[in-house]
Amino acid sequence: MPSTSTSERTSLLPNGDRRNFSESDNTFLHRTSRLFKAEGEPSHQDSLKFFVFGSWLNILLVFVPLSIIAHNLDWDAALRFSFSFLSIVPLASLLGTATDQMSSKLGQTLAGLLNASFGNAVEIIVGIAALLQDQLVIVQNSLLGSILSNILLVLGCSFLAAGIKFQESNFQVTAAQASSSLMTLACITLIIPAAYNSVKPPVESLLANPLSADSSVIDPERWNGLLVISRGTAILLLGVYVAYLYFQLKSHSYLFQAEGDQEAEEPQMNIVAASISLFVVTVITAFCADFLVASIEEFADRYKIPKPFIGLILLPIVGNAAEHVTSIWMALKGQMELTIGICVGSSIQIAAFVVPLLVVIGWISHHELTLFFANFETITFFASVFLVNTLIQDGKSNYMEGLMLITLYLVIALAFWVS
Template sequence: MSSASSERTALLPNGDRRHFSESDNNFLQRTSLLFKTEGQPSHLASWKFFLFGSWINVLLVFVPLSIIAHNLDLDAALRFSFSFFAIVPLASLLGTATDEMSIKLGQTLAGLLNASFGNAVEIIVGIAALMQDQLVIVQNSLLGSVLSNILLVLGCSFLAAGFKFPESNFQVTAAQASSSLMTLACITLVIPAAYYSTKSSGNAFMDPHTNAITNMDPERLSGLLIISRGTAILLLVVYVAYLYFQLKSHAYLFTADDEGQEEETPNMNIVSAAAALLIVTVITAFCADYLVASIEEFADRYHIPKPFIGLILLPIVGNAAEHVTSIWMALKGQMELTIGICVGSSIQIAAFVIPLLVIIGWISNHELTLFFANFETIAFFASVFLVNTLIQDGKSNYMEGLMLITLYLVIALAFWVS
């Protein structure tokens, strides 16, 4: 075979012709797969969709306002409010970028990406509060995210679907597997509380405003830290196994019926989506830091309980986009997706984010534990028990949604007066 037959001629954009060998051509083909934009939206179209694709992005105006308020040291209410509303669209944009990347990455990588960035706001707010020794904010915001998802969001979804359909059905085996893991995570929070109640000295108590353990025997406190950190490692192992169970070995249980559904097409190319994910994560970190820094003064000046801020207000920020998506999916009759959003996000918080922050606290010398006060533990246990009871039959209706919302409002009322 002549050398000419093993070469190909390419016409470059400037009109020149260049010869490529077969090996060069194969290399270029492999390289182009990493940055290929053919058949994908252009960078301009991608960023246009990213910034103007949702009405909620109007709230991005609060991002510069949050920065200005923080640097000018304005009133605590302004600093808190601006940062609060700034994180709402940022949380939505994080979800958008993650979803757009997931379309091109395949099921396994998409699952890992969603596991990592699905609760990015909670992780960022948690780390910011942890570094400022705001342990009560860390614990209550994470617990509040779980309760918000399994009670408020799931309840609103059941209620909305109940007005359109007399009864909605979903895959009961997958729902039970997810709720069982939630139960395990709940039990792991009960054990440290039980240890504290039975082993702490008579003078030890938990400050309701700081969640700090006061006057506790150092040996007992050390035991509590060992239990929490060891449990955190075990929960992370179980969560990895759950990802394999969900994405590989038993993926068919978590797959909704695709009949009649069109194949999802990306609105952003993968390079733009990755860049957007990185940029928004950095901006969210700054806004979260401003938000946490303003909580102390905001709570004291306006007499708002810090547990209420952490358990009720902050989860609304992180879960705003999920609230809308879950209810929309329920109205379309896609209850498997609704369960996946609500319960799946709660599992990520309870079995991944909380243990992760405990380990980060361990590394950074912050004594964050899995010990929650008795009231928080009881509220969490009661919520998981009710959810397990309602989804075990694989059916839902508006009455079940009303019950979930009622329990959430009762818990919110109790934390308001705490």
């Protein structure tokens, strides 16, 4: 049988390509890589480079290994808390970056919604970590603090920044009122358990640890009533949240669209790289959140820092760092619809999705988390939602309104510092 020459063998390649085998192998590898990367998307190397070096906040990633070391070697509580706290800041930013890159080909409304959703991934992770460690007060305070941080601090800073650049900023009033109305509903659902408790003997001690409280103090019927109200309300809120998603993305999506054409930014990561990055960062964040929650008790006791202040003020700063920067940046570009979507939309997702979700998770895992907040927290939440509704009902914003929101947030922070 005659031997086959190299040229004859290469003629079997597609389109009669007569390149040598090394070239055809490279072509095969190139075509294989295209299975994992769409045409025109950045390469995996470029995606990784952008993800790691795309923000100066990533310098703080050095605290991730420090947090692990401090926890395993049982260093001082201040170091364990500080390292874990600082490590979550860049991780929250990276979660936002990966989400933003994944949603870069979607419309502005869905992009804003996804950014707000995965921006709350930190709150969910921290909440679950605290819930599984029976830190029910930390769960409630961190979630309430995230809502207050978004609608007061982040929205206030955005209004202030936009007001410095523009005399007045406009946004879709109907969409803003729809969002604020849902926020009001969530606020009312948190007031009802407190109202139910007001006709019963005081149960403030139950908030600390209902399972270990003195049996002479606990009224089983009263506590069971709070559990039934909380779990039933959680299921209803989750249903309302699903309806709100349909309202925002499908039936009335036009209300949430910004006026005028917006410049679309070129994606810096491909879908596969963004998805893998999102998964990896989520896992790392879960470990750091667990270390953070584990150090709070000792840190608060040793250094005389009120736990409500840690839960309502310090922890939300970690979770909202990325949203804070994005919201202000969008406000400076005049995209107030996106700013409202990030701030108010994120608060809605915490109140109507994250809080009910954690109540259900606690129900399944036998951790009796309720929607019952102490009177002070309830009044604070109601006052904050009332002020936000008052300021956005005209569809306009200025720097003075931003200053009002920031001032209320600082007053609340001061009150919880001395609580």
